[in-house]
Amino acid sequence: MTVRVVVPYDAADPxxxxxxxxxxxxxxxxxxxxxxDVVAAIDAAGAEPEVLATASVDLSVPVTVDDQSxxxxxxxxxxxxxxxxxxxxxxxxxxxxxxxxxLFDAQGEVVLVPGIGGGTNAFLTRSAAFxxxxxxxxxxxxxxxxxxxxxxxxxxxxxxxxxxxxxxxxLPEVLLHADGRAATWLHxxxxxxxxxxxxxxxxx
Amino acid sequence: MTVRVVVPYDAADPxxxxxxxxxxxxxxxxxxxxxxDVVAAIDAAGAEPEVLATASVDLSVPVTVDDQSxxxxxxxxxxxxxxxxxxxxxxxxxxxxxxxxxLFDAQGEVVLVPGIGGGTNAFLTRSAAFxxxxxxxxxxxxxxxxxxxxxxxxxxxxxxxxxxxxxxxxLPEVLLHADGRAATWLHxxxxxxxxxxxxxxxxx
Numbered sequence: 001m002t003v004r005v006v007v008p009y010d011a012a013d014p015x016x017x018x019x020x021x022x023x024x025x026x027x028x029x030x031x032x033x034x035x036x037d038v039v040a041a042i043d044a045a046g047a048e049p050e051v052l053a054t055a056s057v058d059l060s061v062p063v064t065v066d067d068q069s070x071x072x073x074x075x076x077x078x079x080x081x082x083x084x085x086x087x088x089x090x091x092x093x094x095x096x097x098x099x100x101x102x103l104f105d106a107q108g109e110v111v112l113v114p115g116i117g118g119g120t121n122a123f124l125t126r127s128a129a130f131x132x133x134x135x136x137x138x139x140x141x142x143x144x145x146x147x148x149x150x151x152x153x154x155x156x157x158x159x160x161x162x163x164x165x166x167x168x169x170x171l172p173e174v175l176l177h178a179d180g181r182a183a184t185w186l187h188x189x190x191x192x193x194x195x196x197x198x199x200x201x202x203x204x
Numbered sequence: 205m206t207v208r209v210v211v212p213y214d215a216a217d218p219x220x221x222x223x224x225x226x227x228x229x230x231x232x233x234x235x236x237x238x239x240x241d242v243v244a245a246i247d248a249a250g251a252e253p254e255v256l257a258t259a260s261v262d263l264s265v266p267v268t269v270d271d272q273s274x275x276x277x278x279x280x281x282x283x284x285x286x287x288x289x290x291x292x293x294x295x296x297x298x299x300x301x302x303x304x305x306x307l308f309d310a311q312g313e314v315v316l317v318p319g320i321g322g323g324t325n326a327f328l329t330r331s332a333a334f335x336x337x338x339x340x341x342x343x344x345x346x347x348x349x350x351x352x353x354x355x356x357x358x359x360x361x362x363x364x365x366x367x368x369x370x371x372x373x374x375l376p377e378v379l380l381h382a383d384g385r386a387a388t389w390l391h392x393x394x395x396x397x398x399x400x401x402x403x404x405x406x407x408x
């Protein structure tokens with residue numbers, strides 16, 4: 001199957017909800033490390049990732065710059081597509097080649113991967129009619145908009161793809177479960193601490 | 205494969221970390237609804253769940269009362285076992301028969317399912333030597349203790365089994381992704397609200 005795989009990336013001010021724990025420069029470095037992990041997982045799964053960025057970013061894979069916001073930028077890709085399209089968010093440093101392969105191989109005209117907190121962390125559409133709306137609890141909107149399309153809407157059950165890194169409370173998952181660039185970057189600066197059965201990260 | 209499937213349940217004071225949003229009576233009702241959802245998913249996956257509770261609880265499946273804390277209670281089960289044993293936590297209302305079946309079918313001498321925040325939400329052991337320690341970031345301990353056992357340690361990648369419901373921030377996931385007793389109970393009392401791209405639950 002030929003599938004076009006697109007990774008949207010906000011190069012301007014990534015990961016603002018991590019501002020309580022990382023400064024702007026750190027957020028940029030960590031965001032780019034996560035992006036590179038996602039790109040590497042897709043590449044290792046045998047696909048050719050393209051990055052759809054809001055501004056120029058230096059990567060070894062093709063980068064398209066589109067300064068539209070996320071929803072119209074992704075819908076432009078979907079409107080132009082002739083083959084199936086997969087869209088995988090850039091803040092999934094737990095992504096593995098196996099998890100990405102499961103997305104590509106999943107049955108369904110539209111395959112949705114929810115994100116924790118109601119988002120849509122990834123999807124694969126074999127329908128030319130599917131469009132996205134990333135505002136709010138987008139997984140609910142995407143279930144609704146995909147339902148009337150010809151063919152089944154399915155969901156992929158993957159912790160590694162559902163676990164997006166948005167807030168400080170998410171950072172332990174990177175230290176616990178990832179081993180790529182984002183994990184290396186974070187391990188150099190933070191360590192896990194367990195208090196009252198809750199795991200957090202603290203500065204080294 | 206014959207597999208013994210055990211669901212530990214704290215019947216005394218369940219879900220204390222939900223105390224900011226649910227009173228004691230509500231926590232008991234919600235905790236029991238989640239337990240029933242987990243039991244139903246295991247049953248629908250073709251296995252025969254047993255509940256290992258700290259006190260008597262009225263269910264349609266066998267209940268063993270053991271007032272030991274979680275770790276020694278589970279290790280007592282493991283020490284007595286002759287067949288493979290799966291242990292699935294009671295606070296996984298997103299569990300589906302498909303997700304539970306993937307655990308039973310997974311390759312590996314020990315199959316671990318991490319929980320968000322470093323816990324171990326479920327496991328399957330085909331080794332008689334595996335023991336648990338649920339303190340702190342237990343997934344790290346379980347990886348370490350399982351590694352020297354004869355055979356591969358694997359992990360199952362499942363959002364539905366990794367998403368345990370411990371804190372108020374976890375409750376939206378029940379409304380977004382579950383449709384069993386816990387979801388029904390919660391829908392009657394709470395509704396989703398989206399603010400600044402974060403989803404929360406608020407009282408109706």
